[in-house]
Amino acid sequence: MPRNHRTARDCGGADHKIHRRRFLEGTVAGALSVSSFSGLFSIPAFAEQAMKQQKHVILLWLCGAPSQFETWDPKPGRPTAGPFRAIDTRLPGVRIGELMPRTATIMDRLAVIRSMKTSQKEHFQAIDLLTRGDSPRPPFIRPTLGSVLGQQLGQLDSPIPKFVLLDPCPEGNEFKAFKAGNWAGWLGAEYSPVRTGGEFRIENILRPEDLSNADHESREALRRFFGKKYENDRKSAAAGSLNAAYERVKGLMSCAHLFDLEKIPQKDRDRYGPGAFAQHVALSRHLVENGAPFVMVANGMSWDCHVLNHEIYQLLVPEVDQVIHTLITDLEQRGLLEKTLVIIMGEFGRTPNLNEGRGRDHYPDAWSLAMAGCGIKPGVVYGATDENGVDVAENPVDQRRLFATFFTALGMDPHQQYDLPGLPTFHRVEGQAEPIRELLL
Numbered sequence: 001m002p003r004n005h006r007t008a009r010d011c012g013g014a015d016h017k018i019h020r021r022r023f024l025e026g027t028v029a030g031a032l033s034v035s036s037f038s039g040l041f042s043i044p045a046f047a048e049q050a051m052k053q054q055k056h057v058i059l060l061w062l063c064g065a066p067s068q069f070e071t072w073d074p075k076p077g078r079p080t081a082g083p084f085r086a087i088d089t090r091l092p093g094v095r096i097g098e099l100m101p102r103t104a105t106i107m108d109r110l111a112v113i114r115s116m117k118t119s120q121k122e123h124f125q126a127i128d129l130l131t132r133g134d135s136p137r138p139p140f141i142r143p144t145l146g147s148v149l150g151q152q153l154g155q156l157d158s159p160i161p162k163f164v165l166l167d168p169c170p171e172g173n174e175f176k177a178f179k180a181g182n183w184a185g186w187l188g189a190e191y192s193p194v195r196t197g198g199e200f201r202i203e204n205i206l207r208p209e210d211l212s213n214a215d216h217e218s219r220e221a222l223r224r225f226f227g228k229k230y231e232n233d234r235k236s237a238a239a240g241s242l243n244a245a246y247e248r249v250k251g252l253m254s255c256a257h258l259f260d261l262e263k264i265p266q267k268d269r270d271r272y273g274p275g276a277f278a279q280h281v282a283l284s285r286h287l288v289e290n291g292a293p294f295v296m297v298a299n300g301m302s303w304d305c306h307v308l309n310h311e312i313y314q315l316l317v318p319e320v321d322q323v324i325h326t327l328i329t330d331l332e333q334r335g336l337l338e339k340t341l342v343i344i345m346g347e348f349g350r351t352p353n354l355n356e357g358r359g360r361d362h363y364p365d366a367w368s369l370a371m372a373g374c375g376i377k378p379g380v381v382y383g384a385t386d387e388n389g390v391d392v393a394e395n396p397v398d399q400r401r402l403f404a405t406f407f408t409a410l411g412m413d414p415h416q417q418y419d420l421p422g423l424p425t426f427h428r429v430e431g432q433a434e435p436i437r438e439l440l441l
Contacts, residue, residue: 055153055374055410056288056340058327059146059296060281062320064123064304065367067350067360070097070313072368073114073385080352080388082310094381099317102325108379109328109337110372111439115383117396118348118364123304126347126364132185133403134430140423141185145406146294148428151191152412153293159254160291165193166283167298168276186420193296194252197280200261202252258290259283271330273322277302281323285330288340303346307357320344328372337373341409345369352389366392369402375409377441400433408435 069075074086074097086095089107096104103110120126120135129135132142143151150162163183184191196202257263261279264286272282277299284295305312324344331337349367350360366385372378383395404414407428414435416428 054155054291054293054339056292056336057145057149057153057294057374057406057410058281058284058288058340058342059294060320060323060327060342060344061296061298062303062344062346063298063300064302065126065346065348065350065362066303066316066320067305067309067313068114068366068368068385069350069352069360069389070099070310070317072096072112072370073389074098075387075389078388080390082354084310084313091379091381097317099313100321100324102321106325106328109332110370111376111378111380111382112368112370113382113397113402113436113439114368114385115392115395115397116349116364116367116369116402117392118367118399121348121362121364123347123362126362129399130345130347130402133399140420140426141182142426143185143187143191144183145403146193146296147184147187147191149410150193150294151187153410155291155293158291159252160258160287160293161194161252161255162191162293163193164284164287164292164295165195165197165298166280166295167195167197168280168300186423196259197298198276200259200279200283202256202259255290258287258292268330272326273319275319278319278323281327285327285334285336288331289334289336305350306355306359306361309350309354309359324370331373339374341374341376341406342372343369343406344371366390371409371439375411375441377439380439382436382438395436397436398433400429400431401436404429404433404435405439409440 069080069082070084074084074095075081076086076095085098087098087101087104088094089096089104091107094107096107118126118129120129125135131144131146133145134142136142146163146165154160154162183193194202261269261283264282269279269282272278277297280297280299284297287295302312302316327342328337331340331342346369348362348364351363353360355361366389383397384393385391386393407414412428414427414429415432417425418427419425
């Protein structure tokens with residue numbers, strides 16, 4: 001039998017055993033049985049201890065792909081630079097675009113990769129690549145990062161959704177189909193994201209006032225009975241996933257208030273900024289503080305500037321600059337940064353030269369992203385591009401090494417092997433890709 005054998009139904013495997021041990025760490029010394037806890041600890045105290053040990057991830061997804069030239073990797077004085085200057089940061093000798101003055105003051109808390117080099121230049125394929133860590137290989141659908149980490153980092157029996165997607169995209173956006181796609185892959189519906197956005201709360205989730213709690217419970221018991229019977233009679237993994245998704249609705253009902261932006265003090269919300277993206281980032285911090293393991297915040301296709309790149313970036317970059325500064329500072333002040341991995345990225349970069357519409361087109365050959373927090377060494381700039389930003393000059397990084405770095409920073413084995421019935425053996429990160437040690441604590 002292959003090492004760390006897993007099936008689609010018990011996909012926790014060896015890592016879940018490790019997870020349960022970590023869940024119990026720090027509560028008692030020695031080899032006490034679980035049954036002995038009832039006489040020593042209250043359940044709320046036990047849950048609070050587990051929450052203190054939990055790790056989290058906030059992924060700020062800059063949809064459409066931001067330009068590295070106007071953010072992390074400016075080229076002052078070069079023909080590819082554009083009209084914006086480069087400014088000094090808290091890191092001696094490291095400069096970023098002048099539209100990010102707040103971020104410049106906290107560069108000593110960030111880690112930046114300037115040498116991303118990937119293979120896909122169209123949005124759908126690149127988003128799949130950079131959210132899953134590899135291209136899909138039908139019929140095998142690799143789970144997205146949010147689904148994998150939601151499963152691994154989520155607390156047992158917690159009502160908090162394991163993967164939250166805050167997405168203020170308007171209806172009709174062309175990338176809606178992607179965002180509603182098969183996020184969880186073979187992990188099943190239980191690990192798909194709970195998606196909300198725009199309204200800053202989850203609508204239609206609370207029990208109607210004219211439905212008593214007893215009636216609601218009896219209806220749920222009946223649904224559970226027939227759902228389980230259908231699953232067992234047909235031996236259907238799909239039905240099992242659907243039942244799991246229904247089960248989490250009850251937990252979601254109990255924590256719906258955490259998605260209500262009005263529950264966050266106005267002064268805290270104001271610090272993030274007035275825009276929808278900024279307010280969703282404020283909500284992401286609130287959710288993480290209350291136990292959400294993985295929160296992804298998306299912001300439409302704003303960064304896909306094929307025309308008037310410089311003019312539009314004068315509006316876009318200051319908002320994300322304020323958001324980054326506020327989020328990192330907020331997490332640090334609340335004692336959350338050391339256990340929360342923050343990732344700031346899109347699906348690729350932008351071309352060195354402008355097109356006829358004074359825009360920058362898709363460019364996966366040399367681009368940048370940033371990280372901070374859990375397991376990441378602060379104040380590091382890794383890799384470099386050439387003088388015009390056309391190609392990577394030092395330490396190229398592809399999506400596999402990037403994902404290996406994410407997993408290692410969170411204390412997970414990036415080479416974990418899986419064995420699913422009817423599918424080839426695969427790993428959490430393929431190709432024995434090594435994490436970027438220079439970025440890890």
